[in-house]
Amino acid sequence: MNLVSTDSFDVAIVGGGIAGASLGARLAVAGLAVAIVEREARFRDRIRGEALHPWGAAEAERLDLTPCLEAAGRPLPIWQRYADGMPLDPYRWADDVPGGHVEWGVSHPALQEALLRRASAAGATLFRPASALGIERSADGFALRIRDGSGEAPLRANLIVAADGRRSAARRWIGAETTVDPPHHDIAGVLLDGVDLDPDAAHVAEFPGGMALIVPQAPDRARAYLVLGHARANALRGDDIGQGVVMALAERLPIGALATASAVGPAGVFSCSDIWPSRVAGDRVVLIGDAAGANDPSRGHGLSLAFRDARLLGDLLLADVDWQGVIDEFARQRQGYYAVLRAHAAWQAVLTIDEGEEADAIRARVERAHAADPTAGGFAGIYAFGPDGLDIGDDARRHFFGEDLPEDRSAVRSGAASSAAAGPASDR
DSSP states (O other): OOOOTTOEEEEEEEOOSHHHHHHHHHHHHTTOOEEEEOOOSSOOOOSOOOEEOHHHHHHHHHTTOHHHHHHHEEEEOEEEEEETTEEOOOEEGGGTOGGGOOEEEEOHHHHHHHHHHHHHHTTOEEEOSOEEEEEEEETTEEEEEEEETTEEEEEEEEEEEEOOOTTOSGGGGGTOOEEEOOOOOEEEEEEEEOOOSOTTEEEEEEETTEEEEEEEEETTEEEEEEEEOHHHHHTTOSSOHHHHHHHHHHTTSOTTTTTTOEEEEEEEEEEOOOEEESOSBOSSEEEOGGGGOBOOGGGOOHHHHHHHHHHHHHHHHHHOSOHHHHHHHHHHHHHHHHHHHHHHHHHHHHHHHOOSHHHHHHHHHHHHHHHHOTTGGGGGGHHHHOSTTOOOSHHHHHHHTTTTOOGGGTTOOOGGGGGTTSSGGGGO
16 A cells, blocks of 8 residues: 555554554454554565464464464364374373364464455555654654655554564664573474375474474475574584484484475574563553564464464453553563563473483473472463463472472382473473
């Protein structure tokens, strides 16, 4: 759409990705005048989170966006784990999760397009491709200045929502500083065709120093990931990362599972560091999605966070006319549940990635702790139910790592509990 300097909206959203498009659809359905500014004319395939956990699927359902998931991927009711290339007993989400929510494997660009179509059909005005240049405040109003092929113009709006990603430029608009956690581990990824594994299951293989995950998007297509320490990940860097990932995965999965697999999308290796701003809300500007804090991608909560942010902020905006108060309350809640996910990711990284005698001793103690408390202080259900109500104080951390175990429990063993750090199915 060409710019018109007189355009005025209730809400202008910077970024038409998962969080921005979901919020735009929610508000437009409710009758608000919404503008979405998206810089990409066509979403490109990239290596990023394409697994949606059950708690995120529940958020998408509350937004009435399950049809968009269906258009972009497939439900994965089974979580299939492997040890030494052999399948273990499959886990079915329905055994524990009320409401029928399961894991999903989706194509990120397909989901983005489906959500933008939903927002547009609901009445949101889409400016694409267009760039957000900054905000303007003056005696006669408040506006987002944007540029498209026809030039520059202000979009007047009562509220600006920035959903512009991990490296958000909009953080500067509210005077936020960005913090990046020190790198601890990496994730390698590639899109594969010719995968010979159950397309109704997500597949995870645990091994010393890392884990492998395959998330189907179609009967023979899947996104494959390896989560590794730096040294192991560096060994994959080279002229053909995709082939290196396939070979490494093949060692961890049943013989023949990837015999005909081929890379059909980009491949790369990236740091798994959390990145977040010092504040989430300012004067009539609020951040959502990765802009508000991007979690360690090896835990797979990114899509769930995006849907949670869109649902929560949408609900708050539609329930109260004091929008400045609303975004301040959103910022408070957002920083709370993000802090839980960040802490849990750091705890899990120690158990999944670290190697050596000390790391082995920690894992053995956690195994004993989880035998004593299979809920792991509530963290066993984080992939199914999300971060709400979980404590990350020092007592909770000590309990998670078994540092509060009495001496006489040191001999308690449970083979099943040893997988508690490896992924969604074993963290419940």
